[in-house]
Amino acid sequence: MTVSQPAWVDYSVWWHCYPLGFTDAERRRVAGDPVTHRLEHLVGWLDYLVSLGCNGLLLGPVFASVSHGYDTLDHYRVDARLGDEADLRRLVDEAHRRGIRVVLDGVFNHVAREHPAVARAEAAGPGTPDGSWVQWVDGYVRCFEGHLDMPELDLSTPAVRDHIVGVMEHWLAFGIDGWRLDAAYAPGPDAWAPITARVRADFPEAWLLGEVIHGDVADFVRRSGVHSLTQYELWKAIWSSLNDTNFWELAHALERHRAFLATFVPQTFIGNHDVTRIRSMLNDDRHLGHAVVLLMVLPGIPSIYYGDEQGFVGTKEDRPGGDDQIRPAMPPRPENLSLLGRPILAQHQALIALRRRHPWLVRADIAVVAVTNETIVIECSSESGGAHHEIAIALNVDDAPRPMPSGTVIAxxxxxxxxxxxxxWAVLER
Incomplete structure (x- = not known):
């Protein structure tokens, strides 16, 4: 059964931030090191977030971990490299004072090898109450996708479910607005269903976003009880169709996207903490605007990965430290940013403003009305509020100009x- 997401989510545009990198925290914790109050750095960027046009802050891991935040040690404690609970309290309060919603990254599928639950499980062994907290393979604790420092919890175990519900509800009561469920695909949708049902019952206004990379995503939503999923298919089609001069690929992905919208509203993006930045992914820098237009006009719940709005570059590499380029430190204040990013920032601001003026786009119907290898015209329409709404996106990656489609050019x-x-490219109102 599909659950309706909270109404406020339809009006949200997110700024996605990886706080350990943003604040230039140490790559690894050192036991006994004092608390460093780096979350205050993020507070100083909240007005920038508003000026960009966003009203949501999607935060990467903030809880105590060994290194990158996805190897959690304690879900109830703020990472000392970022600060303490008072620092998180100030960040959430200052965000809410500006009308910004805050969603935290819930890393529940796996934890650090040093996590106390793992130590207890390994000491007790499989088939025991303590051992049931983790996944086992051939007598060894199973680790997430081969990462030996991240053992997987067993979400079918009632005690583990109780723990996850307890953590989620603790921080929702603290004041956050929702959760991104990291690697939600790993335990599968049925493992999440009893967890999300309890959380939704107690916090019906909380937004639950699952990270799912592939598969039958509509079925995942129906069975898991989350509200939304990460739309990786559209992300791939955007940069790939631009690089290959093949808008037929985008047209196919939009058919799939339209079908997803019949079940749920996907979370859309052209960059996040796990992928090469969109400007580095594109072969032709002239096509960056095309990607931003698609993100901001197509239906979905859009997020901008911090720095993309400034035209940052960065490549993800498959090696230790391979995420460093895409998770950089930011200067103390937005005013310290290079002037070179201002044209791209202005473009983002204009297109986000367009999106905010047309909130019906979040659930719009999609029709590809014309497509060639080099050009595509996409109509987004809606019957809402007793009126017909229609906006067209026209993209051209040919070396020659093309006639403007009918309509009033608005971007x-x-x-x-x-x-x-x-x-x-052009965006037209009809």
Missing amino acids: HSAEDLMEIEAHG
Whole structure:
């Protein structure tokens, strides 16, 4: 059964931040080190978030961990490299004072090898109450996707479910607005169902977002009880179709996206903490605007990964420390940013403002009305509030200009309103 997400989510545009990198925290914790109050750094960027046009802060891991935050030691304690509970309290309060919702990263599928539950499980062994907290393979604790430092919890164990519900509800009572469930695909949808049912019953206004990379995503939503999932198919189709000059791939992905919308509203993105930055992913820098247009106009719940709005570059590499380029430190204040990012920032602000003026886009219907290898015209429409709404996206990656489709141009990559320039784009209201 699909559950309706809280109404406020339909109006949200998220800024996704990886706090350990953003605040330039040490790569690994050192036991006994004093608390360093780095979350205050993020408080100083909240007005920037508002000026961008966002009203949601999607935070990466903030809880005590060994290194990158996805190897949790204690779900009830703020990572000392970031600060303490008072620092998180101030961040949440200051965000809410500005009308910004806050969602935290819930890393519940796996924990650090040093986690007390793992030590107890290994000492007790499989088939015991303590041993039932973790997954076992051939007498050894199973680790997440081969990462030996991240043993997997067993979400079918009632005590583990109780623990996860307890953590989620503790921080929801603290004042956060929802959870991103990291690696939600790993334990599977049925493992999440009893957890999400309890949390939704106690906190009906909390948003639950699951990280799912592939598979039958609509079925996952129906069975798991989460409200939304990460839309990796659309992410891939956006940069791949632009690089390959093949808008037929995008058209196919949009058919799938439209089908998903019949069940749930996907969380859309063109960058996050796990992938090469969109500007580095694209072969032609002239197509960055095309990707941003698709993110901000297509239906879904959009998020911007911090720095993408400034045109940051960074490549994810498959090696230790391979995430460092895509999880950089930010300067003390937004005013310290390079002036080189201002044109891309202005483009993001304009397109986010367009999105905020047309909130119906979140659940719009999609129709691809024209497509070639080099061009595509996509209509987004809705019958809401007793009125018909329609916006068209026109993209051109050809070396020659193309005629402008019918409609009133409301955003454009160039000044000429009679045609779409070579490697240009336009958004039209109809």
